[in-house]
Amino acid sequence: MAQAFRVSRQFKKTLTLVPTTSSSLLPRRPQVGSSRQMAAPATPLPDGLRLGFIGAGKMAESIARGVSESGVLPPSSICTAIHHSADRGEVFRSLGVRILEKNSQVVDGSDIIVLSVKPQVAKNVLLEMNPFFSEGKILVSIAAGIRLKDLQEWSGHSRLIRVMPNTPSTVRHAASVMCLSEQATETDGEWVTRLFNAIGKMWTTDEKYFDAVTGLSGSGPAYVYLAIEALADGGVAAGLPRDLALNLASQTHRSLQQQQRRHRFHASVKPESSSGDAVVGHTAGRVGLASRQWTNREMQRTNIVDMFPVRRAPTFSTTLERPAWTEGKEQWRVRTSKSMRAARPTLRQMTTLLLGVTISGVCERERERAEVLGAASMVNCTGKHPGQLKDDVTSPGGTTIAGIHELEKGGFRGILMNAVVAAANRSRELSM
Ligand SMILES: NC(=O)C1=CN([C@@H]2O[C@H](COP(=O)(O)OP(=O)(O)OC[C@H]3O[C@@H](n4cnc5c(N)ncnc54)[C@H](OP(=O)(O)O)[C@@H]3O)[C@@H](O)[C@H]2O)C=CC1
Ligand SMILES: O=C(O)[C@@H]1CCC=N1
Known part of the structure; x- marks a missing residue:
């Protein structure tokens, strides 16, 4: 069910997000020893919520990808900082995620901060970040084996949630489990559940089960x-x-794999004029169908006022992301309410979302068939x-x-x- 939210600025520099619906609709804090699946669908988080990753590695990438592709948050609301490897910057930039210079800027500029570094470096990173955590922020750790007590001691922060996801997050089939610190609120749990529902399913349980969870669904x-x-x-x-x-x-079937690879890498956005028109290249058949369904639902949220297929374009080859289509594709004409320059990030995001819908749709069918x-x-x-x-x-x-x-x-x-x-x-x- 769609929920309306008001956003209040109770704490300096941070957003406090208060659901306006009855609290009885929100998930209850888990009883000790209980374990429960959070079945909520991937529902967008309120405008203005900012998500940051400390540690731009594989898990951070797949969470950021799932969150932005599912429309839970736009990629422009997500940020990270790159440690050593420049390649990681390219990966996150291609998702539309903002790259900041330092971890401290990530903490400062985010309402929910996901600690996604290796457990071995978590202590030093959190000790360094300690001065930057203010009361309204939610710290989420996915680091294996690091307990809430230690996270609290090192970060000096008490609004904490531990999550153990797993790598099928990449195809939105993650099994994630969370536990909340005493100071984390039901609403905090709801926001984090929405984030992780974007990449699969989320369960809540007591921290005492976390090592077993890590051994089972994590590894x-x-x-x-x-x-x-x-x-x-x-x-x-x-x-x-x-x-x-x-x-x-x-x-599996090789043809499906090849199809998936094509979908993943062949999105493109080509400006057609400076008056607000653009062309989005896309693949045909069921991909087109999926994207049409998506368009109806999501167009209003983006700046797109109109989108329809125009013709087959076998030689269509100009792309922002990657050069060269190789086969016949469906071409889409898109009108945006902004100038082309201003709309380009929206179109990029839209293209990512189209692909996300397609990929998860196809995989969903495959999953149902093969169980x-x-x-x-x-x-x-x-x-x-x-x-x-x-x-x-x-x-x-x-x-x-x-x-x-x-x-x-x-x-x-x-x-x-x-x-x-x-x-x-x-x-x-x-x-x-
Ligand atoms: N992989 C998995 O299946 C799962 C992993 N986890 C947990 O997720 C966390 C991340 O794992 P994973 O993504 O696989 O690991 P990665 O090695 O892919 O990611 C860790 C990232 O942290 C960066 N990093 C290291 N030191 C710092 C620092 N001081 N400041 C900022 N960034 C830093 C690394 O950058 P660089 O390489 O440039 O140093 C790297 O990009 C771990 O704690 C792990 O326990 C949880 C569930 C499943
Ligand atoms: O091997 C590891 O330590 C991480 C944690 C869970 C999965 N991979």
């Missing part, structure tokens, strides 16, 4: 990737070609090799590598391979 995707890879190896051992074995193991876990959806929807996806989950010296070590000691991969070969052999016996 778990890596075990699934390992299993997919091992099953594929078993197929190869039984005589299947590698590609077919991998596709069968992850219950796979979030991790297997990653193999289906990103087209990445399970080994690479496993590496994305596995932090150096972190929780996942400890779990994988145990699996390898137990011969996990070998056992799965043996199972496939044994079943293939039995199938051969049946035909004799």
Whole structure:
């Protein structure tokens, strides 16, 4: 259900967001030992809310992507600062996220701050940021193993929420779990739930379960990737070609993967005139359908006054993001209420949103068909090799590598391979 919100400035430099609906509609604080799924759909957060990431790594990227693609917050309301790797700046810039110079500016310029650095550096980062946290801000930590008590001590801040997401956030199939500090309000929990609902599902539970949650849903995707890879190896051992074995193991289709890759990389926005017209290139078929549905719902929120397909343009090749279409595409004419220059960020955001809707729509169908876990959806929807996806989950010296070590000691991969070969052999016996 849509809720109306008023925004009040109770605290200096920060926004306090107060729902105007009955508090009975808001999620209750969890009882100790309870665990509950927050089923709320991805609902936009109020205009003016600012989200910042300290640590522009993989998890921050997928959360920022999900939040902006789902329309929960515009990318212009999201900021981060780059530590060492310039590549990370490019990734976040391409999402439309603002890049600031220092972590302190991120804290200063955000209402919700997500701590997304490795646990090993969390203490130093928070001690440095300590003077910049003011009362109205919400600090959310996704760092594995770092307790609320320590977060509070290092940051000097008490309005805290711990969240354990997982990497299927990239395809909006994350399983996230949160727990609130005593000082965090129900409304804080509601805002954070909306953020993480944008990348999957959110559960609330007591902090005492967090280590187990980390071992299961945080690290778990890596075990699934390992299993997919091992099953594929078993197929190869039984005589299947590698590609077919991998596709069968992850219950996917190569054509779908190729389609996903095309959608992801071939958005473009091309100004047509300075009078407020532009052309958005897009792919045809069901993509067009998804984008039309999106347009009806969201046009008013952006500055777009009109959008319709005009013609097929097989050679359409001028893009802001990437050069060159390779195949026939549907071309869209878009009229905006602003000048082209002013509208360009909106169009960029819109293009991202169109792709997001499409990608999640297609993946949703695939998920329903195959009934796979979030991790297997990653193999289906990103087209990445399970080994690479496993590496994305596995932090150096972190929780996942400890779990994988145990699996390898137990011969996990070998056992799965043996199972496939044994079943293939039995199938051969049946035909004799
Ligand atoms: N990967 C996963 O599956 C999951 C991870 N988590 C948690 O999420 C957090 C991030 O993990 P992940 O995204 O995988 O790791 P990444 O290594 O991809 O991201 C960490 C980022 O923090 C940056 N960084 C390091 N030091 C600082 C600093 N002093 N100030 C600002 N930024 C800094 C790094 O930049 P640079 O590389 O340039 O130093 C890097 O971009 C971890 O705490 C992890 O426990 C939680 C759930 C799942
Ligand atoms: O391996 C790690 O430590 C992180 C935390 C959960 C998943 N990856």
